[in-house]
Amino acid sequence: MPPGFVIIGASLAGGVAAATLRQDGFDGDVVLIGAEAQPPYERPPLSKQYLRGEAPFEKALVRPAGFYEQNRIETRFNTRATRVDPIRRTVALDTGSPVHYDKLLIASGVRNRRPPIPGLDLPGVFDLRSVSDADALRSRIVSGRKAAVVGMGFIGCEVAASLRQKGVEVVSVDPSPTPLFRVLGADVGRVMAAVHQDHGVQAVFGDVVTRFEGGAGVERVITRSGRRFDCDFAVVGVGVEPVIDFVAGSGIDTAHGVPVDEYCRTAFEDVYAAGDVANHYHPIFRKRMRVEHWQNAMQQGAAAARSMLGKRQPYDAIHWFWSDQYDVNLQYAGFHHEWDQMVVRGRLDDRRFLAFYLNQGRVDAVVGLNRGKDIRRAMALIKSRDVVDPRQLADEDIDLRSLAQTQITGDQK
Amino acid sequence: MMTTRSVTVARTADIKAGELAAFEVEGVRIAVANANGRFFAIDDTCTHEQCSLTEEGTLDGTVVTCGCHGAQFDVTTGQVLAPPAFEPVKAYPLRVEQGAVVIEI
Numbered sequence: 001m002p003p004g005f006v007i008i009g010a011s012l013a014g015g016v017a018a019a020t021l022r023q024d025g026f027d028g029d030v031v032l033i034g035a036e037a038q039p040p041y042e043r044p045p046l047s048k049q050y051l052r053g054e055a056p057f058e059k060a061l062v063r064p065a066g067f068y069e070q071n072r073i074e075t076r077f078n079t080r081a082t083r084v085d086p087i088r089r090t091v092a093l094d095t096g097s098p099v100h101y102d103k104l105l106i107a108s109g110v111r112n113r114r115p116p117i118p119g120l121d122l123p124g125v126f127d128l129r130s131v132s133d134a135d136a137l138r139s140r141i142v143s144g145r146k147a148a149v150v151g152m153g154f155i156g157c158e159v160a161a162s163l164r165q166k167g168v169e170v171v172s173v174d175p176s177p178t179p180l181f182r183v184l185g186a187d188v189g190r191v192m193a194a195v196h197q198d199h200g201v202q203a204v205f206g207d208v209v210t211r212f213e214g215g216a217g218v219e220r221v222i223t224r225s226g227r228r229f230d231c232d233f234a235v236v237g238v239g240v241e242p243v244i245d246f247v248a249g250s251g252i253d254t255a256h257g258v259p260v261d262e263y264c265r266t267a268f269e270d271v272y273a274a275g276d277v278a279n280h281y282h283p284i285f286r287k288r289m290r291v292e293h294w295q296n297a298m299q300q301g302a303a304a305a306r307s308m309l310g311k312r313q314p315y316d317a318i319h320w321f322w323s324d325q326y327d328v329n330l331q332y333a334g335f336h337h338e339w340d341q342m343v344v345r346g347r348l349d350d351r352r353f354l355a356f357y358l359n360q361g362r363v364d365a366v367v368g369l370n371r372g373k374d375i376r377r378a379m380a381l382i383k384s385r386d387v388v389d390p391r392q393l394a395d396e397d398i399d400l401r402s403l404a405q406t407q408i409t410g411d412q413k
Numbered sequence: 414m415m416t417t418r419s420v421t422v423a424r425t426a427d428i429k430a431g432e433l434a435a436f437e438v439e440g441v442r443i444a445v446a447n448a449n450g451r452f453f454a455i456d457d458t459c460t461h462e463q464c465s466l467t468e469e470g471t472l473d474g475t476v477v478t479c480g481c482h483g484a485q486f487d488v489t490t491g492q493v494l495a496p497p498a499f500e501p502v503k504a505y506p507l508r509v510e511q512g513a514v515v516i517e518i
């Protein structure tokens with residue numbers, strides 16, 4: 001009997017992994033299990049073009065509708081994996097009998113955090129992860145209505161921008177001093193606060209929503225400091241957590257997601273993980289990290305598939321993501337949590353700059369507003385791990401590509 | 414049948430190796446790539462979300478990467494090499510005549 005590979009999670013990482021298995025010539029069975037009703041689709045449009053009604057759902061599909069059947073990929077949508085048994089090599093499902101695997105890929109992603117805020121279950125309080133979430137939210141978008149956006153991370157910021165673009169009045173509340181504060185820090189955060197304020201968002205910082213109130217539906221949000229904001233609906237974006245409950249107790253480690261090495265392998269033989277759920281060892285940064293980016297899910301999904309096919313190529317892509325808000329195209333490359341120095345190229349107030357996050361003279365990450373070209377050029381520098389002169393980094397006349405002394409081989413763009 | 418016309422858009426010396434330059438031809442913005450001395454013409458507008466490949470993109474050999482969200486196209490054919498774009502950009506026949514870049518549109 002040919003070997004059978006099973007993938008849990010039919011989204012970007014899982015869908016790309018299934019496609020890559022076939023593309024690279026795998027001939028055995030491939031079973032793609034997904035809790036959602038739809039075939040794998042991309043989430044970035046859900047807070048942007050799709051939410052604003054500018055792009056149809058079909059444009060968000062990871063592969064065209066008929067792809068899976070044509071490629072003999074058995075899909076089990078609307079189906080949830082409830083348990084993994086890595087000794088017997090089975091996956092139990094909420095419907096039907098367990099499936100056997102020779103190799104297993106866990107690509108179950110993340111889910112939104114549901115903090116215990118009173119009134120969170122009132123009709124009209126939304127969060128956003130899936131296309132059905134987006135549909136529910138979209139049906140409330142009418143120019144002139146009032147919305148409360150709770151949390152100004154990436155999802156909150158993008159939703160606030162889309163709502164403003166559709167003429168909805170927006171008040172936002174976030175406990176940090178600025179939007180995107182935890183990831184990007186105060187300097188870049190202040191720029192983004194001004195962007196939102198310029199577009200008419202009533203942005204409140206340093207305060208927390210402690211209650212949603214209303215009758216048949218949400219009518220207002222109440223904050224810790226006693227502010228009250230009337231709203232027709234609310235959107236909550238206060239962070240995510242990896243989906244690992246079906247792995248718990250199986251013996252597979254679930255520390256901060258599913259820990260894997262640079263080949264996407266867990267410590268259990270023939271069990272792999274990729275995408276938002278994978279707490280992966282990064283050979284360039286030499287540590288484990290879990291990221292929630294489109295490009296990582298796609299590239300790591302492909303890398304995991306190749307690894308399952310026995311190819312020994314470490315996954316060492318420099319992480320990269322974007323966020324579009326109004327006319328601002330924000331991009332980020334690298335990985336950082338904290339930094340001992342920040343260097344800015346360009347002027348923050350021009351909303352066209354690069355901000356580099358350094359530790360001990362090395363660039364760990366860069367964020368840019370409306371400078372995608374330079375973000376790409378900075379990636380070689382991040383990959384090189386070279387110590388750089390901060391003055392050169394800040395100097396617009398110096399090509400970023402020339403700052404990496406160590407020549408990089410490979411396909412990093 | 415649609416007829417094409419030959420339009421001279423630039424001199425080869427105007428476009429540096431490894432760079433793209435955009436030209437407006439009959440209402441269409443066309444990007445001309447100098448891939449290490451070989452010239453190619455494609456639509457300048459990325460099919461993902463309409464960014465200008467010349468203004469935002471980078472050229473590596475014959476691959477142009479859109480600066481907005483990283484889609485990649487083969488400048489020799491217009492084909493998509495990497496998402497998030499999935500529709501190709503149009504490629505135009507191009508020839509070099511005595512130092513002039515001539516596009517068939």
Ligand SMILES: Cc1cc2nc3c(=O)[nH]c(=O)nc-3n(C[C@H](O)[C@H](O)[C@H](O)COP(=O)(O)OP(=O)(O)OC[C@H]3O[C@@H](n4cnc5c(N)ncnc54)[C@H](O)[C@@H]3O)c2cc1C
Binds near residue numbers: 047294
């Ligand atoms: C609104 C929104 C906007 C975004 N915008 C951007 C952006 O602009 N740029 C960017 O870089 N990234 C963006 N992202 C992040 C990006 O979408 C994610 O990084 C990507 O979707 C991760 O893919 P994944 O396959 O790892 O996981 P997910 O997309 O989370 O998919 C996991 C799948 O597994 C399924 N699943 C979970 N448990 C089970 C189970 N037990 N059995 C069966 N199925 C299960 C889930 O239902 C889900 O379909 C955005 C995300 C959202 C929600």
Ligand code: FES
Binds near residue numbers: 460461462479481497
């Ligand atoms: S506009 Fe070119 S990749 Fe998005």
